[in-house]
Amino acid sequence: MIEVKSISKEFISPKKYPGLKGAVKGLFSTEKVKKLAVDDISFSIADGEIVGYIGSNGAGKSTTIKMMTGILRPTRGECLIDGINPATDRMANAARIGVVFGQRTQLWWDLPLSESYTILKEIYNVSDEDYKKQLAFLNETLGLEEFFDKTVRTLSLGQRMRADLGAALIHNPKVLYLDEPTIGLDLVVKDKIREAIHEINQKYKTTVILTTHDIEDIEKLCSRIIVIDKGRKIYDGTLADLKETYGTTRKISIKTEDFPGIGKVRAALSSSLNNGNKEPVGDNELELNFNPDESRLEISFDKNHVEVSDVISSLIRIITVKDIKIQETELASIVKDIYNHNLGANGPEGGGR
Amino acid sequence: MIRHFMHTYLPFASNELKRNLAYKGAFYLFIVCDLMEVFISYYLWMAIYQSSGKGTLGGLSKNEMVVYVIMVFITSTIIMQSISRTVSRDVVKGNIAMTLIKPVDYRISLISGQVGNLIYHFIVPSLFVWIFLEVYKVTVLGEPLVSPGRAALYLISICLSFLIYVLFDFCFGMVAFFTTYIFGLSMAKEVLLSFLTGRLIPISFFPEAFRKVFEYLPFESMVYSPVMIYLGKYSVRETLFVIGRQAAWVIILYLLGSFIWKKVTNRLIVLGG
Amino acid sequence: MKRIKRYLRLYRVLVSQFIKTIMQSKVDFFIGLLGFFMTQAAGIAFLYLVFEQIPDLHGWSFSQLLFIYGFAQIPRGIDHLFTDNIWLVAWWMVIDGDFDRYLLRPMNLFFQVISEKLQPDALGELLVGTILICVSASNGILTIDAVHILLFLVSVIAGAFIYTSIKLFFSTIAFWVKSSGPFLQVAYNMAEFAKYPTEIYGKAIRFLITWVIPFGFVAYLPAGYFIGQHSALSTIGVECVIAVVFFVIAYRFFIYGSKCYESAGN
Numbered sequence: 001m002i003e004v005k006s007i008s009k010e011f012i013s014p015k016k017y018p019g020l021k022g023a024v025k026g027l028f029s030t031e032k033v034k035k036l037a038v039d040d041i042s043f044s045i046a047d048g049e050i051v052g053y054i055g056s057n058g059a060g061k062s063t064t065i066k067m068m069t070g071i072l073r074p075t076r077g078e079c080l081i082d083g084i085n086p087a088t089d090r091m092a093n094a095a096r097i098g099v100v101f102g103q104r105t106q107l108w109w110d111l112p113l114s115e116s117y118t119i120l121k122e123i124y125n126v127s128d129e130d131y132k133k134q135l136a137f138l139n140e141t142l143g144l145e146e147f148f149d150k151t152v153r154t155l156s157l158g159q160r161m162r163a164d165l166g167a168a169l170i171h172n173p174k175v176l177y178l179d180e181p182t183i184g185l186d187l188v189v190k191d192k193i194r195e196a197i198h199e200i201n202q203k204y205k206t207t208v209i210l211t212t213h214d215i216e217d218i219e220k221l222c223s224r225i226i227v228i229d230k231g232r233k234i235y236d237g238t239l240a241d242l243k244e245t246y247g248t249t250r251k252i253s254i255k256t257e258d259f260p261g262i263g264k265v266r267a268a269l270s271s272s273l274n275n276g277n278k279e280p281v282g283d284n285e286l287e288l289n290f291n292p293d294e295s296r297l298e299i300s301f302d303k304n305h306v307e308v309s310d311v312i313s314s315l316i317r318i319i320t321v322k323d324i325k326i327q328e329t330e331l332a333s334i335v336k337d338i339y340n341h342n343l344g345a346n347g348p349e350g351g352g353r
Numbered sequence: 354m355i356r357h358f359m360h361t362y363l364p365f366a367s368n369e370l371k372r373n374l375a376y377k378g379a380f381y382l383f384i385v386c387d388l389m390e391v392f393i394s395y396y397l398w399m400a401i402y403q404s405s406g407k408g409t410l411g412g413l414s415k416n417e418m419v420v421y422v423i424m425v426f427i428t429s430t431i432i433m434q435s436i437s438r439t440v441s442r443d444v445v446k447g448n449i450a451m452t453l454i455k456p457v458d459y460r461i462s463l464i465s466g467q468v469g470n471l472i473y474h475f476i477v478p479s480l481f482v483w484i485f486l487e488v489y490k491v492t493v494l495g496e497p498l499v500s501p502g503r504a505a506l507y508l509i510s511i512c513l514s515f516l517i518y519v520l521f522d523f524c525f526g527m528v529a530f531f532t533t534y535i536f537g538l539s540m541a542k543e544v545l546l547s548f549l550t551g552r553l554i555p556i557s558f559f560p561e562a563f564r565k566v567f568e569y570l571p572f573e574s575m576v577y578s579p580v581m582i583y584l585g586k587y588s589v590r591e592t593l594f595v596i597g598r599q600a601a602w603v604i605i606l607y608l609l610g611s612f613i614w615k616k617v618t619n620r621l622i623v624l625g626g
Numbered sequence: 627m628k629r630i631k632r633y634l635r636l637y638r639v640l641v642s643q644f645i646k647t648i649m650q651s652k653v654d655f656f657i658g659l660l661g662f663f664m665t666q667a668a669g670i671a672f673l674y675l676v677f678e679q680i681p682d683l684h685g686w687s688f689s690q691l692l693f694i695y696g697f698a699q700i701p702r703g704i705d706h707l708f709t710d711n712i713w714l715v716a717w718w719m720v721i722d723g724d725f726d727r728y729l730l731r732p733m734n735l736f737f738q739v740i741s742e743k744l745q746p747d748a749l750g751e752l753l754v755g756t757i758l759i760c761v762s763a764s765n766g767i768l769t770i771d772a773v774h775i776l777l778f779l780v781s782v783i784a785g786a787f788i789y790t791s792i793k794l795f796f797s798t799i800a801f802w803v804k805s806s807g808p809f810l811q812v813a814y815n816m817a818e819f820a821k822y823p824t825e826i827y828g829k830a831i832r833f834l835i836t837w838v839i840p841f842g843f844v845a846y847l848p849a850g851y852f853i854g855q856h857s858a859l860s861t862i863g864v865e866c867v868i869a870v871v872f873f874v875i876a877y878r879f880f881i882y883g884s885k886c887y888e889s890a891g892n
Contacts, residue, residue, distance in 0.1 A: 011888060071729045071889050087885075095732035106727055110647040122639045123731055125632070382808035386815050392831065393818055400826035405680040534654035537747060540661030544668045553668065558675045 001207050002045040002068070002175065007077035008231075009038040009063050037063040039231035040077070048205040050197070052212065052222035054335065060231040061211045065177055068209070069099055082174055095124065098168030102180035105164055107152045113163050114148050117170060124171035131170070137203070138166040141196040158189035165193065169200060176200070178210040182217055194220050215332045227338055234338070239331070246337070247329035250308055251300045254315060255323035259295060262288050265318055269299075272314035273306065281306055365462050366469035373473050384430075384478050391426045398422060411557040416494045417584055418555075423486045424580045425552050427479045432515040432575065434467035434474070437542075440526025441535045450621055460610060464519050471515055503585055506592060510579035513599035518575050520606035527613045551577030571602040633737060640741040648746060655746050662750030666699060669821065670758075686823055689765045690853055696758020697852070698821055698845030701785025703751035709790050710745035716797035717807035723890025735884055736794070736877060768852050778852065781862045784869035785844040789817075791872035792839060794880050801883035817841045840868050 015031040038060040045051055055061050066072040068079050070086030070093050078085055086093035099106070107116040121131050139145050142162040147155055155163060161181065168176060178197070182190045198221060200206050212218065218225060218239065225242060227235035235242060259265075266288055273281045287300040297319070299311065308326060315321065373380060402415045413421060440463070443449050452459040490496045499507075525542060532538060547553045549572035556567060556577050567573050578595045581587060587595060648655065673695065677688040686694075719725045728738045762768055796813045800806035816834070820841035824832050836842040843865045850856040 066726070066889055069730060071726050072887070073885055090729065091732045091734075094730055097730075099730050101726070104726075106730070108643065108647075111643055115643055115646075119639055119643060122636055123733060378803070379805075379808040382812050385812050386808075389812070389815055389818065392827075393822075396827045396831070397822060400684055401676055401680055404683050407679075410679045532653055532657060534651070534657050537654065537658035537661040541657070541664050544661070544664045548668050548671070553672055554675055558679070 001047045001049075001082055002043075002209075003080040004041060004043050004064075004068065005077050005079065006040045006042045007038060007064070007067055007074040007079055008036065008040050009060075009067060009072060010075040011035045011037055036231055038067070038074075038228075041228065041231075041233050042077075043226055043233065043236055045207060045209065048201065048207060050201055050208040050210070050221050050223055052218040052225040053209055053228070054212065054218065054225060055228040059228050061228060062179060064228070065179055065209070065211060069097060069177055070094060095171070096174045098171070098173035098176045100161075100164050100168045100176075100178050100181055102161070102178075102183040105152065105160060107160075107163060107167055109153050110151065112149050112151055113144070113155070116152060116163075116167065120167055120170050126171050130172070134170055134172055138169060141199050142166050143192070158185050158192075161185060161189070161193060162196075165196060172204060173206065175207045175209070178208065178212075180212055181210060182212065182214050190214070190216070197221060215330075215335060219331055227335075229338065242334065243329070243331065246334045247331070248302050248304050249300055249329045250303045251298060251327040252308070252311060252315075253325040253327065254297045254299075254319070254321050256295060256297055256319045256321060258320055259290060259292075259297065260319070262290055265297070268318045269311070269314055272317065273310055361457055362461060362465035365465040366472075369466040369469035370473055373470060380477075387426060387430060388478075391422060394422045395419065411555050412586075413555060413557070413584075416490075416496055419494065420486065420490065420496075420584060421555060421580060423482065424583050425576055427482055427486075428511055428514065428576050428579055429550070429552055431471060431474050431479050432511055432518050433546075434470040434515070434519060435522055436463045436467055436519055437522045437526030437539070438535070439463060440523060441528070444527065444617070445535075449618065453618060453621075460523055460614065463523070464516075467515075467519055499583065500585075503583060506596070507579050507583040510582050510596055510599060513596065513603055514575050514579055516603045517571055517599060517606060520603065520610055521571060521575075523610045524606065524613055527610075527617055546572060546575070549573070550575045551580070571606060574599045574602050633734070636733065637737075637741050641744060644742070644744060648744075658745075658747035659750045659753075662747050663754060664750075666751060666754035669695060670754075684823055684825055687767075689762060689767055691822070692758050693762035693767060693853065694823070694846055694849045695821055696755045696762065697849050698817075699751045699755030699758070700782050701789055701844050702817065703748045703755055704782065704786040705789035705793070706745055706748035706751060708744065708786075709740045709793060710748070711739050711743040712790070712793045712797045713807070713810065714743075715739055716793075716800050716810045717805055720800040720806075720887065721804040721890065725884075725887055726889055729884070729887070736880060769854050773858075774852060777858055777862050781848045781851075781865060784862070784866045785848070787869040787873050788840055788844050788865075791869070791876040792841075795872075795876040798876070798880045798883040801886045801888075813839055817844070820845050822846075840872065843868050 012032050012034050015033050041060075041064060053061055053064065063072065067074050068081060068086065070090045073087040078087065081093055082096060084093045084096070107113065108119065111119075117135070120126075126134070135144075139148075142165060144162065144166055147159045147163070150159075152160065152163065165178075165181065176197075181197070182193055185193065194217065197208060197210075201208055208221075210217065210221070222239060224238055225235070226233060227242075235245075237245075266286065269286065270281060285301055285305055289298045290296070291298070299315075301311065312324070398418050399415075402410065402418065408414060410418070443452065449459075487498055491498060525538075528538060549567060549570060551573065556564060556573060559567070574595075578599065582592055582595065670692065673688065673691055676683075677691075682688075683691065715725065728735050731738060759768075763770060768774070792813055793810060796810040797806055799809050803809075816839045819827065819831065819835045824835060824842050824846050827835075832842075836847075847856075848861045848865050851858055851861040
């Protein structure tokens with residue numbers, strides 16, 4: 001469905017200097033700054049996939065989406081959306097896609113929502129019959145009738161987002177691009193939007209590409225994610241694989257009564273774990289914390305180096321365990337690490353494909 | 354006291370100056386726009402003098418008309434630093450309420466900002482055009498240089514012109530309280546000003562009855578009066594009277610602005626907007 | 627043919643929606659109308675005051691100059707009424723990234739720009755123009771027959787196209803410089819030259835407004851035909867050719883520019 005073939009986008013802007021002196025200097029300067037916003041990115045997406053496209057602010061997410069939707073033309077490379085190159089055949093591409101930019105509405109601000117929909121029906125040349133059917137479906141999934149006759153300007157953010165999503169779907173597009181579709185919404189509306197996206201994907205096999213900072217969007221919707229950083233693709237694969245590759249930290253949390261002190265536990269634990277182990281576990285591979293208020297001991301470690309079962313069986317012998325909890329790394333913290341460039345540089349490229 | 358005042362309001366002026374330098378491209382192009390108007394009036398007046406067969410029209414000789422056209426450009430470029438757009442935007446967007454809690458006077462901070470603009474416009478392009486005019490006067494028109502005394506009186510007069518203009522413009526910006534379509538209104542304001550200040554045509558071309566009315570309006574004091582001072586059309590006594598009248602307008606418009614400001618902000622507090 | 631029909635239908639839908647929204651603000655409408663009406667009226671008052679002092683200007687009488695003045699307002703008003711949105715492209719749409727919206731819809735870009743808005747302020751100009759032409763007709767300085775009326779319509783439409791082309795061309799610069807409002811303002815203001823007979827200007831200016839930014843062909847030159855001084859071919863004929871050539875250039879340039887659009891946020 002979507003073929004992105006090593007696209008790059010370069011922006012050129014005049015150099016700016018700070019301060020009043022700088023402003024005067026700028027008068028005479030013609031220096032230019034080049035910025036590579038997207039650097040040689042390739043991927044392909046199959047029919048009916050929901051793909052999360054994530055990365056920190058300024059990583060090049062929006063630039064990529066804009067190239068795929070035909071707003072920007074790639075400096076190098078090309079993309080084919082259902083066989084159409086948006087850079088050369090903008091209108092044909094525009095007729096088959098739906099786009100929602102969370103920060104911006106494509107509705108007519110001063111008109112009732114119903115009128116915006118009527119105009120879009122004309123623009124996309126939707127037949128009366130199809131329009132009726134689609135509107136009924138959108139009403140059902142997005143609950144549009146609550147505010148269908150209200151002026152767009154007067155809609156709440158949540159209503160407006162639902163209205164915008166509906167507007168992007170009137171012509172039943174093959175591909176739906178969502179740029180931060182849940183930004184600034186409350187939890188109930190977020191859920192509703194996610195459900196709607198899911199339903200549309202199920203019903204029409206619509207391919208969905210969404211950028212987001214909200215981890216829950218990804219966890220609830222995306223079977224696959226692509227992570228980019230500084231314009232380059234650094235991960236492309238399933239969510240499970242991402243967790244498997246990056247999320248190897250485990251945290252064991254134990255409620256205990258007679259706590260002998262961190263030092264003692266650490267010493268006992270190390271000797272127990274290293275007993276008969278060929279690769280000894282270093283002190284810095286185990287992170288111990290004790291919270292005296294809850295009398296709770298927390299131990300973090302990499303599960304690829306230390307077996308979870310070993311740690312537990314050792315601990316049972318050292319302290320009295322009243323309650324035990326094992327936590328996986330949350331996706332949120334994996335993503336946070338990627339954003340902070342802790343993982344990106346040395347992480348393996350392309351888990352899945 | 355004065356030091357404190359400068360300390361508070363000087364940053365407004367320097368910020369405005371910086372902003373201007375950042376948009377230098379647009380700035381130069383607007384100068385081109387205004388210069389085009391000068392060209393049109395110049396050629397038009399030359400044609401008019403040629404067709405009339407008379408030496409003087411409206412009390413101005415052909416050479417004086419050249420000086421008039423250029424000095425009108427210089428004067429309006431320097432003094433017409435509009436604040437009404439900012440005022441109306443703040444009124445429409447409800448930022449006015451925010452300005453009430455700041456420890457600076459809203460109107461004075463806006464005017465200080467425009468002082469920055471005034472300085473900038475005084476140098477680019479006005480000073481250059483002014484020097485050009487004097488050189489042109491001596492070499493091509495064969496007229497003497499302007500006397501230093503007259504130039505000084507002109508400079509004093511345009512300082513007052515500036516204050517009259519911004520104080521008037523402040524009142525005008527407050528009109529935004531009653532309509533949201535400032536563009537159309539600004540357009541009407543521009544036209545009225547170009548007519549009543551003498552920018553389009555010297556006031557002396559108007560019929561006697563109109564001129565009597567104009568004497569009781571502040572517009573003549575913005576452009577026409579300083580240019581006439583520059584041209585040496587007034588006696589010493591008349592000059593003092595004209596400058597005194599300008600000062601009076603500054604005070605009247607200041608008080609009027611305060612009055613409107615109080616009305617508007619009172620209403621804001623009552624309405625909670 | 628089918629495409630033209632579709633676009634006409636779309637235009638009707640889009641514009642009728644827009645009219646519904648402006649009907650909500652009658653005060654604004656009258657203020658805008660007043661603003662433009664006053665601007666034109668001031669120009670006329672200026673001419674009147676000048677002609678108090680002189681019998682004629684380079685052989686042109688007051689009533690002839692009034693005709694040129696009024697005639698110039700009609701193409702200007704038509705362009706202003708239908709394509710005012712081009713100004714927004716020049717000033718804001720590119721720099722704010724609002725142009726994205728047009729690129730996402732399966733419609734011609736130029737069509738989208740002009741169908742988004744009608745500018746009722748233009749009625750101020752059209753009103754002044756019409757009044758002045760009626761006055762001129764009753765003064766008996768115009769030849770009135772079927773051919774002249776037909777060519778009048780042709781000339782007015784061609785003139786409007788020249789205005790639109792110049793606006794489109796200079797707003798397109800925004801795709802590279804982000805906001806081309808000042809450029810457009812300079813070019814548009816050149817039209818002020820065309821309110822008076824071009825022979826009063828120096829050679830360079832005359833060349834500029836005849837062939838580079840051809841506002842001379844919008845009013846003053848075709849007006850010569852209606853007053854009975856020049857042939858139709860040398861005035862309205864050339865005007866039409868210029869209108870077509872300039873529009874094609876401007877349109878091509880606009881489409882090319884849209885491909886260099888960089889959106890916002892970078």
